[in-house]
Amino acid sequence: MPYDPPPELAGLTLADVAELVAARKLPPLESWDPPAIEPSGIRIAADGSWYHDGSRITRAAMVRAFASLLRREADGTYWLVTPHYKQTIEVEDAAxxxxxxxxxxxxxxxxxxxxxxxxxxxxxxxxxxxxxxxxxxxxxxxxxxxxxxxxxxxxxxxxxxxxxxxxxxxxxxxxxxxxxxxxxx
Structure with missing residues (x-):
């Protein structure tokens, strides 16, 4: 499925932004609490770059997909969450x-x-x-x-x-x- 990026922010009104935000369907991470826990090998560097096992993830679509599954717990740990797995992820500064x-x-x-x-x-x-x-x-x-x-x-x-x-x-x-x-x- 091809990715159509949203139009430039400068050309959007607040109503346009609200409409685009509402149209984005994100997974219901708050309702998922899978029993299987393991490391993901993923790290988000302080500059926002994503890495897997030391290699930079260069496909923007993969980064967007992983980012939609990202959750931070109250103790400060970050997780990639699916209905069946919960994987640790290292975040150097902000996700x-x-x-x-x-x-x-x-x-x-x-x-x-x-x-x-x-x-x-x-x-x-x-x-x-x-x-x-x-x-x-x-x-x-x-x-x-x-x-x-x-x-x-x-x-x-x-x-x-x-x-x-x-x-x-x-x-x-x-x-x-x-x-x-x-x-x-």
């Missing part, structure tokens, strides 16, 4: 990378390195980590997994925050009526 951002109608929409679209808000909060001089910004994606904003997307977000900042106000953004600090506490 996804946010590579593009658009501001539209009071919302911040992000495109991930897997072509997923995520709108920041109550269900997908942004969080700042690291230190105030060099923060890392993360976006909750799904099933406990986050996306780290790449440098250009982080700069776009900071520019957006600065455009609405008042004197001496903390650096923050709002999306879907939720306010998110961009400086770690």
């Amino acid at each position: 996804f990378i946010a590579v593009d951002m658009k501001v539209d109608d009071g919302a911040l929409a992000f495109r991930l390195n897997t072509d997923d679209l995520v709108v920041a808000g109550p269900d997908n909060p942004l969080r700042a980590s690291g230190d105030p001089q060099s923060p890392a910004i993360y976006l909750m994606v799904r099933h406990g997994c986050e996306a780290r904003l790449d440098r250009s997307t982080w700069l776009d977000l900071a520019e957006h925050a600065l455009s609405g900042q008042y004197d001496n106000a903390p650096l923050q953004v709002t999306s879907l009526n939720e306010c998110f600090a961009l400086v770690p506490a």
Whole structure:
């Protein structure tokens, strides 16, 4: 089955993004608790590259398929989950990378390195980590997994925050009526 990537984020309205997100059918990982557990040999590098047994996975369709089965548990472990197997996966930083951002109608929409679209808000909060001089910004994606904003997307977000900042106000953004600090506490 050929893959049709979504149109460029810049050309989409918030309604378009919401429609594309709703149309994406993801497996019901939250209802799967398979008894068989084993290692997968998969690692997600800090730059978002996927590896299997040390070799880079270069087929984007395979990465998208594996990413749709990814879940992070409360203890911080990552798993590829199917109805019959649960396989460990190593994640160096974040499971996804946010590579593009658009501001539209009071919302911040992000495109991930897997072509997923995520709108920041109550269900997908942004969080700042690291230190105030060099923060890392993360976006909750799904099933406990986050996306780290790449440098250009982080700069776009900071520019957006600065455009609405008042004197001496903390650096923050709002999306879907939720306010998110961009400086770690």
